[in-house]
Amino acid sequence: MGMDEIAAKMQERMAGSDFANSVKFDCGTDGAIVIDGKTVSLSDAGADCIITLTKEDLEAMIAGDLDPTAAFMQGKLRVDGNMSVAMQLSQVL
Template sequence: MSIADKEIPSTQLFDMIKQGLEGMDEKEKKDNMKKVNGIFEMRVKNSKGKEGIYTIDLKKEGKVYQGNAKPKADVTISLADDTFQALADNKINGQKAFMSGKLKVKGNIMLATKLDQVLKNAQSKL
């Protein structure tokens, strides 16, 4: 079932990450969770200001869902729809997006650096 928001095109990436995690066997998922060990709350806004909130839990359950993080997120990342797509397409890296103000981080900034790894792992599973 899709968790993407049609009005925010890059949220299709959450479907991809979700499918990537679901496609892993239990050992691979646990290894991935051990490497990342965090809960990301992603706030993605489209050009009209509509915001989608998604959680990537790679700490407790190893799943992706729409809505606020439960339990509390280790890091909250806010960014525009086109910036999230550019990150996924390797057109910009997270550090550059952060330094240029296109990506805002609250919480564990070191964990935010692992977002690139999460996206790459999901893409390799599809």
């Protein structure tokens, strides 16, 4: 799955949400996805919260195969910035 497909799946889930912050998923050389409110884009813009993880782990999270909290506890993802924003987003995705 490409980053554009991951972003499209995120966009579907964000459409009905009331999420109002910004989060960047930084997948290193594979690229980055920024969620800003209900808008999802392939971007490297700044955000309230930056989540660093591999593209494979991001795919697994979006597919529902990897729990965000478990991934954090296992060291598969790192959160920089506002942790409460990441928690809000985990309720939507």
